[in-house]
Amino acid sequence: MCGIVGYIGNKDNPQIGIDALKRLEYRGYDSAGMAVFDPQKKEIFCIKTKGRISTLEEKFAKSKVRGNPFILHTRWATHGVPSEVNAHPHTDCQKNIWLVHNGIIENYKILKEKLEREGHKFISQTDTEVLCHLIEHFFKGNLEEAVIEALRLVKGTYGLAVISREDPDKIVIARNSSPLVIAVKEGESFVASDPAALISYSREVVFLDDGEIGILKPGDFLIMDLERHPKEKKLSQLDWSVEEAQKGGYPHFMLKEIMEQPETLENSQRGRVLLEEGNAKLGGFENIKDKLREIERLVIVACGTAYHAGMVGEYMIEEYAGIPVEVDIASEFRYRKPVLDEKTAVLAISQSGETADTIAAIREAKEKGILTLGIVNCVGSTISRETDAGVYNHAGPEIGVASTKAFTSQLEILALLTLLLGRQRQMSIVMGQRIAKEITNLPQLARKVLENKDKIEKLAQKYKDYKNFLFIGRKYNYPIALEGALKLKEISYIPCEGYGAGEMKHGPIALIDENFPTVAICPKDSVYEKMISNIEEIKARGGPVLAIATEGDEKIKNLCDDVVYVPKTLEMLTPILTVIPLQLFAYFVGVMRGCDVDKPRNLAKSVTVE
Numbered sequence: 246m247c248g249i250v251g252y253i254g255n256k257d258n259p260q261i262g263i264d265a266l267k268r269l270e271y272r273g274y275d276s277a278g279m280a281v282f283d284p285q286k287k288e289i290f291c292i293k294t295k296g297r298i299s300t301l302e303e304k305f306a307k308s309k310v311r312g313n314p315f316i317l318h319t320r321w322a323t324h325g326v327p328s329e330v331n332a333h334p335h336t337d338c339q340k341n342i343w344l345v346h347n348g349i350i351e352n353y354k355i356l357k358e359k360l361e362r363e364g365h366k367f368i369s370q371t372d373t374e375v376l377c378h379l380i381e382h383f384f385k386g387n388l389e390e391a392v393i394e395a396l397r398l399v400k401g402t403y404g405l406a407v408i409s410r411e412d413p414d415k416i417v418i419a420r421n422s423s424p425l426v427i428a429v430k431e432g433e434s435f436v437a438s439d440p441a442a443l444i445s446y447s448r449e450v451v452f453l454d455d456g457e458i459g460i461l462k463p464g465d466f467l468i469m470d471l472e473r474h475p476k477e478k479k480l481s482q483l484d485w486s487v488e489e490a491q492k493g494g495y496p497h498f499m500l501k502e503i504m505e506q507p508e509t510l511e512n513s514q515r516g517r518v519l520l521e522e523g524n525a526k527l528g529g530f531e532n533i534k535d536k537l538r539e540i541e542r543l544v545i546v547a548c549g550t551a552y553h554a555g556m557v558g559e560y561m562i563e564e565y566a567g568i569p570v571e572v573d574i575a576s577e578f579r580y581r582k583p584v585l586d587e588k589t590a591v592l593a594i595s596q597s598g599e600t601a602d603t604i605a606a607i608r609e610a611k612e613k614g615i616l617t618l619g620i621v622n623c624v625g626s627t628i629s630r631e632t633d634a635g636v637y638n639h640a641g642p643e644i645g646v647a648s649t650k651a652f653t654s655q656l657e658i659l660a661l662l663t664l665l666l667g668r669q670r671q672m673s674i675v676m677g678q679r680i681a682k683e684i685t686n687l688p689q690l691a692r693k694v695l696e697n698k699d700k701i702e703k704l705a706q707k708y709k710d711y712k713n714f715l716f717i718g719r720k721y722n723y724p725i726a727l728e729g730a731l732k733l734k735e736i737s738y739i740p741c742e743g744y745g746a747g748e749m750k751h752g753p754i755a756l757i758d759e760n761f762p763t764v765a766i767c768p769k770d771s772v773y774e775k776m777i778s779n780i781e782e783i784k785a786r787g788g789p790v791l792a793i794a795t796e797g798d799e800k801i802k803n804l805c806d807d808v809v810y811v812p813k814t815l816e817m818l819t820p821i822l823t824v825i826p827l828q829l830f831a832y833f834v835g836v837m838r839g840c841d842v843d844k845p846r847n848l849a850k851s852v853t854v855e
Contacts, residue, residue, distance in 0.1 A: 247274060247318065247319060247320055247321050247347040247438065248266055248269030248270075248274065248317075248318065248319040248347075248437070248438050248439065248442070249316070249317070249318055249345050249347055249404055249406050249425070249436065249437055249438040250262045250265045250266045250269070250316070250317040250318075250435070250436070250437050250438075250442050251314065251315070251316040251317070251345075251406040251408075251416045251418070251435065251436040251437070251461070252265075252313055252314060252315055252416075252433070252434070252435055252436075253313055253314035253414075253415065253416050253433075253434050253461055253462060253463055254313060254430075254432050254433030254434060254463045254464065255432040255433060255463060256313065256433065257284075257311045257312050257313055258311065259279060259281050259305065259310065259311070259312075259313070259315045259317075260302075260305070262279060262315050262316075262317045263279070263298065263301065263302050263305060263317065264445075265317075265435070265437060265442040265443065265445075265446075266298055266317045266318075266319060266442065267298055268439075268441045268442045268444070268445075269319060269437070269438070269439055269441060269442050270297075270298060270319070270844065274319035274320055274321050275295065275296070275320060275321060275322050275327035276293065276294060276295045276296065276319070276320045276322075276327050276328065276329070276331070276332035276333075277293070277294055277296075277297070277298050277300075277301040277317070277318065277319045277320070277332065278291065278292060278293035278294065278301065278317070278318055278320075278329075278332045278333050278334055278345075279291070279292050279293075279301065279305065279315060279316065279317040279318075279334070280315060280316050280317075280334040280336075280343040280345075280408065281310050281311075281312050281313070281315040282312050282313060282314055282315065282408060282410065282413045283310065283311065283312040284312050284413070285312070287410065287413075288410060289336075289340065289343050289408065289410050290308070290310045290312075291334055291336065291343065292304045292305055292308060292310070293329045293332040293333075293334075294329060294332065295327050295328055295329055295332065298319065314408050314413065314415070314416050314461075315408075316334055316343065316344070316345050316406045316407075316408055316416065317345070318332075318333035318334060318345035318346075320332050320333050323349055323372070324349075324353075324370055324371045324372045324373075325369060325370025325371045326370070330368060330369050330370075331369045331370055331371050333345040333346060333373060335369060335371065335373050335374045335376075335377045336377055337365075337377040337378050337380070337381035338364075338365055338366055338378065338381060339381060340410070341381065341384065341409055341410045341411050342377050342380045342381050342384065342388075342391075342407065342408075342409055343377070343407070343408050343409070343410075344373070344376060344377055344380070344405055344406065344407040344408070345405070345406050346373040346376060346403055346404070346405050347402075347403070347404040347423040347438055348401060348402035348403040348404060348421070348422065348423040349372060349401050349402055350372040350373065350375055350376065350399055350400070350401040350403070351400045351401035352398075352399070352400040352401065353372035353375040353401075356375045356379060356398065356399075357375050357378075360375065360378045360379065360382065363382070365378040365381075365382075372401075376395065376399070376403075376405070379395040379398065379399070380392055380395045380407065382395070383395055384409070384411070386411065386412060387412060388407060388408075388409045388412040388415060388417050389415070389417045389458065389460050392405070392407055392417045392419060392458065393458060393471055393473070396419060396421075396458070396471060397471065401421075402421055402422040402423050402601065403419060403420070403421050403422075403423055404418075404419075404420050404421075404423030404424060404425045404438055405417075405418060405419045405420075405425075406418050406425075406436055407419075414462065415460050415461060415462050416434070416436060416460075416461040417458065417459070417460055417461075418436050418453065418458065418459040418460075418461065419453075419457070419458040419459070420453040420454065420455060420456075420457055420458075421455050421456060422455055422601060422604065422605075422627075423438070423599075423601075424438055424439065424452070424453075424599045424626065424627060425437070425438060425452075425453040425459075426438070426439070426440050426443065426450045426451065426452050426453070426625070427450060427451045427452075427453070427459065427461065427466055428443040428446055428447040428449065428450050428451075429447070429451075429464060429465065429466060430446060430447055430464065431464055432463050432464045433446075433463060433464055434461040434462065434463060434464060434465065434466055435447075436459070436461060440483055440623070440624075440625070441642055441644075444483055448482060448483040449480045449481070449482060449483075450480070450481050450483060450625065451466070451468075451478045451479070451480060451481070452478075452481060452625045452626075452627075452630070453468065454476075454627075454630070455627075456470055456471060457469070457470055457476055458470070458471060481624060481625035482624075483624060483625075496836075497645070497832070497836070497842050497843050498644040498645040498843045499645035499647060499649065499736070499832050499842045499843055500832055502643055502644070502645050502649045502650045503649045503650070503695075503825065503828050503829060503832060504695060504698075505641070505650050506649070506650050506653050506691050506695070506825060507688040507689070507691045507692045507695070508688070509638075509639075509640040509641065509650040509651075509653065509654050510653060510654065510657055510687045510688045510691055510821070511688045512639040512640065512641070512654075513638055513639055513640060513654040513657045513658055514657060514661065514684055514685065514687070515639070516528075517661055518661070518681050518684055518685055519681065520678065520681050520682060520685065521678075522668075522674070522677070523664075523668065523672075523673075523674045523675070523676070523677025523678035523679075523680070523681050524664060524665065524668045524677055524681070525661040525662070525664040525665045525668075525681070526665075527636050527658075527661060527662065527665060528636075529634050529635045529636045529637070530618070530634050530635075530636065530662075530665070532634065533616070533633065533634045534669075536590075536616055537590070537665070537666060537669065538669045539588065540568065540588055540589065540590045540616065541568065541569070541588040541589070542568065542569050542570075542571070542586075542588060542589045542590075543562060543568050543569070543570045543571070543589070543590050543591075543592060544570075544571045544572075544573060544578070544583065544585070544589060544590070544591045544592070544610075545558060545559065545570060545571070545572045545573070545591075545592045545593075545594060546572075546573050546574075546575040546578050546591060546592070546593050546594075546603055546606040546607070547572070547574075547575060547593065547594040547595065547600075547603060548574060548575050548576065548595070548600050548602055548603055549648075549731070550596075550647075550648040550651075550652050550728060550731065551594040551595055551596060551600075551603075551648075551652075551655060552572065552574055552575075552594075553652070553724045553725070553727050553728040553731070554594055554652055554655035554656055554659060554724075555572040555592075555594050555659075556572050556723070556724035556727070557656055557659065557721060557724045557725070557820045558570065558572070558592075558594075558656075558659035558662070558663070559571075559572050560720060560721050560817070561659055561660060561663040561721075561817050562659075562662070562663050562666060564817065565663050565664075565667040565672060565676075565680070565817065566663055566666035566667040566669075566670055566672070567667075567670055567671060568666060568670075573606070574602075575593070575600065575602040575603040575605070575606040576602040578606045578609070579602060579605045579606050579609050583609075585610060585613050585615050587614070587615075589615055589616075590615065590616040590617070590618055591606070591607065591610035591615050591616070591617050591618070592617075592618040592619070592620065593606065593607050593617065593618070593619045593620070593621075593628050593632060594619075594620045594621075594655055595619070595620075595621050595626075595628050596621070596622045596623070596638075596643060596648055596651040596655075597621070597622070597623050597626060598619070598621035598622070598623045598626025598627055598628040598629050599623070599626050599627050599628070600628075603628065604627050604628060604631070607619075607628060607631055607632060608631070611631070616633055616634075617631070617632040617633050618632055618633065618634055618635055619632035619634075619635030619636070620635065620636050620638065620655055620658050620659070621635060621637060621638065622637065622638040622639075622640050622643065622651050622654070624637060636658050636661075636662075638651060638654040638655065638658060639654070640654040644843065645842070645843050646735075646843065646844055646845055646848050647732055647735050647736055647831070647842070647845065647848075649732075649828045652728065652824065653691070653821050653824065653825070656818075656820055656821045656824075657684065657687060657821060660680070660684055660817065660818060660821075661684065663680075663817070664677060664680050664681060664684075667680075679815070680815060680817070683814055683815045683818055684818070686814065687814070687818065687821055687822075690811075690812045690814055690822055691821070691822065691825060693811075693812050694811050694812070694822050694825045694826065695825065695829075697809055697810070697826060697829075698829055700809065701809060701826055701829040701830050701833060702829075702833045704791065704807055704809070704830065705829075705830055705833030705834045705837060706833075706837060707807070708762060708789075708791065708830075708834065709737075709833075709834045709837045709838055711739070711760065711761075711762050712739065712740070712760070713739065713740050713741065713742075713756070713760075713761055714730065714733060714739060714740075714741040714742075714761075714762055714763070714764060715730075715741070715742050715743075715744065715753060715756065715757075715761065715762070715763045715764070716729040716730040716733075716741060716742070716743040716744070716763070716764045716766070716827075717743075717744050717745070717746040717749065717763060717764070717765050717766070717776075717779060718743075718745070718746060718765070718766035718767075718776075718823075719745060719746045719747060719772040719775055719776055720770065720771065720772045720816075721770070721816060721817060721819055721820050722766040722767075722768065722770075722819060722820060722823055723745045723746075724820065725766050725820045725823050725824050725827070726743040726744060726745070726746075726764075726766055727743035728743070728824055728827065729741075729743065729764055729766070729824065729827035729830075729831070730742055730743035731743070732827055732828055732831035733827075733830070733831040733834060733835075735831075735845050735848060736831045736832060736834070736835035736840060736842050736845060737831060737834045737835040737838050737840055738838075738840060738845075738846070739834070739838075746765070746775070746776055746779040747775065747779070749779050749782060749783070750782070754782060754783070754786070757783055757786045757787070757788040758786065758787055758788065759787040759788065759789070761788055761789075762788065762789040762790070762791060763780075763783050763788055763789070763790050763791070764790075764791050764792075764793070764827070764830075765779070765780050765783075765790055765791070765792045765793070765805070766792075766793045766823050766827075767780065767792050767793065767794050767801060768793070768794060768795045768811065768813075768816075768819045768822075768823060769794075769795040769798060769813065770816040770819060771816060777800070777801070777804070780792070780801075780804055780805065781804070784804065784805075789806045790804075790805040790806055790807075791805065791806065791807045791808075791809070791830075792804075792805040792807070792808045792809070793808075793809050793811060793823045793826055793827070794808050794809070794810055794811070795810065795811065795812075795813050796810045796811065796812055796813060797810075797813075798810070809826045811823055811825075811826065
């Protein structure tokens with residue numbers, strides 16, 4: 246959500262920043278802007294635009310502006326409509342202080358009123374502009390000192406990059422609950438809100454922690470806290486390349502990432518499956534294995550697609566490890582005063598590792614002295630650093646806003662965690678070996694599912710003009726019904742509902758007619774006959790049904806209008822296969838309806854504000 250890029254160094258071409266900013270387009274935004282210090286004129290020039298970075302790039306090319314330092318931003322509107330005036334960077338009355346900001350300043354109205362009484366003039370509707378005037382209020386020639394004094398008065402979240410016309414030899418950065426990462430080369434320093442922006446410059450990066458402020462100079466940086474105490478920082482090594490973040494010949498990142506799932510499933514399980522022992526080895530949990538053995542309850546916190554992964558994990562862990570599991574939407578967990586004790590662990594699931602509500606949930610648990618765990622995809626992210634132990638997905642960069650490959654890798658890691666927890670308890674070695682073997686088969690089974698791509702494209706053509714959809718499933722595939730509905734609604738903007746199939750008679754069946762199709766997830770599992778009964782109820786009322794079913798199921802072919810088959814596997818692993826056709830279906834419907842499937846409207850990849 247929003248993107249920040251900053252540069253100071255031995256090059257004077259801001260196109261460097263624009264190229265880096267383009268790598269953050271997947272985060273979702275509605276406007277873009279840049280501010281550049283021209284050392285010849287000793288002025289800071291600002292270019293802003295509503296809309297895409299390409300428009301900003303066109304304006305920049307015509308301006309012929311050169312110099313550094315420069316800061317750039319893509320904005321996802323929170324306070325104030327998308328417009329050039331509300332776009333970042335913002336400045337103060339004297340046009341000395343220029344900054345870009347991710348986050349929300351909660352007390353901006355109080356600060357704004359005080360500043361207006363002192364004579365400050367505001368031109369935007371944003372909360373961010375308050376920061377510029379507040380820093381201006383404290384500025385006495387030293388930029389970092391003014392930033393520190395200003396931040397002492399601020400309540401809220403921020404990732405900041407600030408430059409000054411009167412103190413131009415630095416970029417001052419600061420973080421509170423909104424990520425920032427630094428990369429340094431000989432004579433050059435970069436800052437960004439996401440390592441994806443920096444990967445072409447360096448794979449060695451430094452992540453800021455909350456409450457830290459940084460001073461970037463060419464080829465050097467200093468990190469300290471708001472009390473001016475210096476902080477030692479470790480280098481983190483990014484484990485993916487620039488090439489991995491490119492489309493690789495696919496028309497969209499979303500399709501590329503769907504098709505990559507056999508490889509991401511291989512990467513997520515590599516070195517983690519112990520076939521002979523019927524067990525799993527999760528390196529990030531090795532130091533806390535004894536603590537895991539003692540837990541008697543697990544609370545999973547997540548948002549969106551990751552929340553659906555947690556719901557599948559609940560079924561897995563309760564059935565095979567015998568541990569009671571509760572799955573909470575992170576934004577609810579943080580406000581409902583959860584009852585936690587020393588036998589409880591809290592597991593956070595997040596692709597980015599920067600989801601604001603999930604981070605807050607983890608901090609709430611840590612405040613109570615609870616063991617905190619994480620499953621994240623992004624190395625060095627906040628959740629990976631703040632949890633007591635965790636596991637990386639190793640799924641590579643996921644650029645499409647709608648999560649696909651990260652979701653299936655989350656499910657696979659939850660299956661591995663189930664294996665680990667189950668073998669610590671009552672799971673037999675025979676059952677462990679069976680689960681382990683089926684996990685190793687998943688990449689090949691996923692390849693088989695993807696062979697249906699052309700068929701699913703034809704089905705998308707058939708169904709794309711319907712105005713509403715219902716997705717139903719039971720047990721392990723109830724969360725997949727929710728996920729399938731989420732994918733279609735966020736990619737194609739078609740209203741969809743996901744429901745537990747057993748709830749049909751309690752309300753949703755009232756919607757069914759010949760113009761209301763149902764996607765039924767109905768593999769051959771322990772609730773198969775129940776699902777067949779639900780499909781019968783829908784067909785009796787004239788509703789079209791598209792089923793996701795197990796290979797060889799002729800019965801369902803005669804009952805439903807259309808069927809997409811997936812290979813047979815263990816019931817607990819079926820969600821990893823049944824969700825892939827739903828991802829493809831959502832993708833093709835979205836494309837056929839002319840939607841921007843990589844960057845759906847109003848959405849952001851990493852939700853770093855409440």
